[in-house]
Amino acid sequence: MTNAKEKRPFMKVAIAAAGLVAALTIAACGSTGGTDNTDVPTAQGGKASGTLNISNWPLYIDEETVNDFEKKTGIKVNYTEDVNSNTDFFGKVQPLLSNGDSGGRSILVVTDWMSQKMWDLGYLQKLDPNELTTVFDNLIPSLQDPAFDPGRGYSIPWQSGMTGLVVRTDLAPDIKSVNDLFDPKYKGKVTMLDELRDSAALVMKGDGVDPTEASTEEWLAAVDKVKQAKEDGQIRRFTGNDYVQDLAKGDVVAAIGWSGDAVQAQADNPNIEYIQPEQGCILWSDNMSIPVGAPNSPAAYEFMNYVYEPENQAQIVEYVNYISPVKGVKEILQKKDPALAESDLIFPSEEFLSKCSNQTSPPGDEAQKKEVENAWLSVVEG
C-alpha cells in the first residue's frame, strides 16, 4: 500500500467539506440584512403562569423580591445578572435578536440610549398599556414622557441614576466642578468612564454646553478636551465599574462615576462620596423591555406590575440605592429607614437635579454619530 493511494480519497473528503462550508456560509450570509421596527408585534397579555426569564445588571435587586414574586404568583423566575455593560450585552444578544430570538429572555434591562437603539432595530416589542395598569398608576411624572419613548411604548424604567463626580473627600476635598478634574494638581489621579454618553457629556457640561442640544462639533470638542487631558497624563485610566476599587485604594482621588456605586462604596469607606457637579449631572434610567421572540409575555407584564407596587419597590430601593421611578416609595421608607428616605442620591430634590441633563446620544445621521463614536474610541483605546 503506497501513501499516494491513501491520500487521494482523503483529498476528496477535504474538498467536499470545503464545499459544504462554502454553501453553508453563503446561505447564512444572505440573511445578514438590516432591520427596522415598522412591523414589531405588541407583547400579548393574559393569564400569567409558567417560567419567566429576566436579564438584569448585577446587584440590581435584593434577595427577597424574586422569591416573594414567585410565592405570590406561582410563576417560576430565572433571574440572571448577565448585563454588565450595554455594549457588551448588545454584542452578545444582537445575533439572536436579529433573528427574532430573545434567547429565552422575556425581560431585559438596558439604559435609555440602548433601549432606543434596540427599538430602532426592531428588537423590542410594543407594550400594551392595558396590561400595565399598576405601572402607569405609579410611574413618576418626570419619567412618563422621555424624548426617546414618549408615553412609554416599549420601555419601563427599572431604576434611574446620576453620572457625576465620585471623590475621595479626604484626598481631594476641593473638587466641586467637572473642570476640577483637569486641575494639574490631580495629574494621573483622575479616571473617567469609558462610556461616551457619560464622560464626554459631563465634560461638555463643564464647558457650559447642554449635551441634549449639542451639535456634532460640540461633541467632538468635548472628546478633544478629554484627548488633550489624556495626552498630558492627567487621566489615569478609562474605566467601567472598577473605578470604585481605584478610589478605595487611593490610587485615584476623583472619578466620573455613578451615584448608586458611590452610595454602596461609601458604606465601606466613608471618604468616598458622590459630589453633584456645580454644572449638574447626567441623568439616565435603565429600562425593562420585552424583546422580540420573548416567551411568556403575560408573566413579564405581571412582573413589571409587581415591582411597581410601592411596597415591593421600597424593598428593592432599600437594597440598590438608586433613584426609584415609583411614586410613594419615599413615604414607605420614611417609616422603615429614614436615613435613606432623606438621601439626595436616592430621592433627589428638584433643586438637586435642576442643572442635570438627560443622557443622550450624539446628534445627526448615522455617519455623524459614527464620527463622534470613532473619535471617542480612539481616545479611550489610544
Add this chain to the structure above:
Amino acid sequence: MTTLRRRLVPYGLLGPGLLWLVLFFVVPMVFMGWFSLSSGSLESGWSWTWAFSNYTDAISEYSTQFGRSFLYAGAATILCLLLGYPLAYAIAFKGGRWRNLMLFAVIAPFFTTYLIRTIAWKTILADDSPVVEVLKFLQLVPQDGRVLATSAAVIAGLTYNFLPFMVLPLYASLERLDLRLLEASKDLYASARLTFLKVTLPLTAPGIVAGVLLTFIPAVGDYVNATFLGGTNQSMIGNVIQAQYLVINDYATAAALSFSLMIIIMIAVVLYIRFAGSEALMGDEEEAK
C-alpha cells in the same frame, strides 16, 4: 474486510477533530472574512462590496496599537525566556525529588482564573504598595511616579500570565536532554559555558521555539492585561478589536483588524521559524544524516 477497515481508520480518527475545526474555526473564519470586506452598519445591514479600504483604513488608523502589541508581546516573550529557561533548567537538573512539586508550583496559578490573577496585580502594583515603595527606594521609579497604568505594568502582567507556557515546553526538552552528551563535552575539556552554548542550548532549541510561539502568539492578541493594568496609552490591538466589535458595532473594521493581526502573526511566525527556528526544527533531519 480488514483492508476496508484499515482504510477507514484514519477517517474515523481524523473525523471528529476535522469536523470540530471546520465548524468552529473555518466557518467563523469565513464569516469574518466576509465581514472584513463588507460595508454597511448594524442599522442598514451589511453587504459584500470588496471593501479593501476596511483593511487600509484599519491598519493606518491603528498602526500604533499594532506596533505596541508586538512590542509588549515581544518584551514579555523575552522576559519569559530569561526567567523561564533558568527555572526550567533548575527544575530539570537540580530539582531532585522536589521536581514534581516545583512543576506543580509553575502550573498552580492556572487553578485561579486568568482574570482574578490579573486583577490581583492591581493590588500588587497599587501606588502605595510595598512593591512600588521598594522600587521607589531603589530609584527605579521616580518619587512621584507609579507603576500601575504604565507600559511596564502591562508587560509585567503579560510576562506573569504567560510564563508557564514558556516553562513547560522548555522543561520538556531539557528533561529529555541526554546527560551523557554533557559529560562527553566536559571530557573533551569544554568549559561549562561552552558546553551550555554548544550542547545544551542547541539541543533544547525546539523547546525554545515552541515556548516562544506559545507565549508570543497569545500575548499579541491579549487585551485583559492592558485593560486592567494599562492606563490611557497602553491599549493593545485586542482592546481595539473588542471595542470595535462590542462598543461601536463596526463589525467590518473589527474583522479587518482581526484578519490583519492574524496575517501579520503568521508572517512573523513563518519568518521566525525560517531564520531562528530552522536549525531547531530540522534538527532531526541533520541527525539522520
